[in-house]
Amino acid sequence: MRDFAAGLGFLFKGQRWVARHGRWWGFGMIPALITLVGYVAALTALVVWSGDLADWASPFADHWGSPWQGLLRGTLAAAVIGLGALLSIVTFTAVTLLVGQPFYESLCATVDESEGDAPAVPDLPFWREMLVSARDSLSVLVRVAGFGVLLFLGGFVPAVGQTVVPVLGFCVSGYFLTVELTAVALQRRRVPQRERLRLLRSRLGLALGFGVPLVLMFLVPFLTVLAMPGAVAGATLLARELVPGTDADDAGEPEEQDAADAPAVGDDGTARLTK
Template sequence: MRDLAGGFGYLLAGQRWVFRHGRWLGFGLLPGLVSLVLYTGALIGLGYGADDLTAWATPFADGWSAPWLGLFRGFLTGLVFCLGLFLAVITFTAVTLLIGQPFYESLSEQVDRTEGGAVPESGLSLGRELWISARDSLKVLGRVALYGILLFALGFIPVVGQTVVPAIGFCVSGYFLTEELTAVALQRRRTELAERLVLLRSRRMLVLGFGVPLVLAFLVPLVAVFLMPGAVAGATLMARELLGEDDTADEAAAGPDAEGADGARPQQFEPQPQQSQPPAGGGFGPPPRM
């Protein structure tokens, strides 16, 4: 539970950071607006065509009597749209980060700079960074698609498919959404996708506490756009904890005397002032006893 709260705390901390640095909030909005236009058009098209798609995919049900045909295909149409929405939530971040790679990398560097410690740079060209980001995003998308197909199939199970499966879907979405966001900071540290996944698995509850509320918020398109800069900032803060950089920065700031040889913090002794007899008949306070 502490890690869940901690993940949500990083999400809030990222939003606070961008609102304290208003220039970076405006800086990070443009890629999200471009992605919003693209995804809105795609989802509108899916909404109009999902019923035709399910009718094409289920020709065996053409001869079914009412109301079973309508209920069956209506249920499938809903599942198709939910699957499309599920994929849109996951890929929205990847596409937005790809479009806004220079914007979000600069934002992440600024977060590192304001929080103290090193400000890592990948040293790669922009083209190389875009290629690595696109390649890793496709790998993540492949994993998400496998989970999506599995959850889509489980959605046919009565009751479970309408309760447990959507909850699992949000957790899967939140996990991989967090991976995409932390990748901005971790790629600058030359951390490969496999290593990033190991880091995230080591703190699953922290990751879900960050990602699941963000997925729920991203279901509202305009909210997704305005939360993206803060989400990148919060993911950078969380990446620093995952790598232990905050602890290192704290120890460095404390100086070499902060810890002893055995790792324990040494005791600090303050010299005690010497007691002196006040002069007789003078100074402040009561006169000395005779």
């Protein structure tokens, strides 16, 4: 519970940071707004065609009587819309980060510098950073799709599908949303995706405390745009908690032996320990 509260605290700290730096907040809303327009159009189309998708997926119910045919296809249509909403919540962040990659890199660096002990900028060309980000986002999407299928099937279980499954859906969305948002800051610290996932699993309460409230905020379309810059700033602060005292110049390098503890070399070329 303490970790959950800490994660929520990082979310609010990020929003406060961008509120104090209005220029970053304004520019940060532009990629989110562009992405939002595309997603609203896609979800609208999904809602309009959900009934046809339900009919296509259940040809065996063509000759069912009322009310069973309506109940089945209504449930299928609702499940399709719910799955689309789940995927949109998670993938929205990934797409927004790709659209606004140069900006969010700068925002992350500025937050790091304002807090001190900022890592060095990775020496990678822009196209390479985009490729790595796209690959990592696709990997996350595959994982989300796997959980989405399980949750979709769980939705048909009586009672559980209407109570436990929605809660699990929010938790899954919140966790992977945190994975996506912290990716920018953790990539700057040269932490590979497999290790990022391990870090966030080890601090699951922290990840859920940051991500789940953000998922709820993202359910309101315009609030998504307003919250996105602060979410990136807060995720940077959270990454500093996961990997504290980072100096990217030393990342992955073996620690040098302290000179005070190093063996002294005698005149004969042999090592002798000093006190």
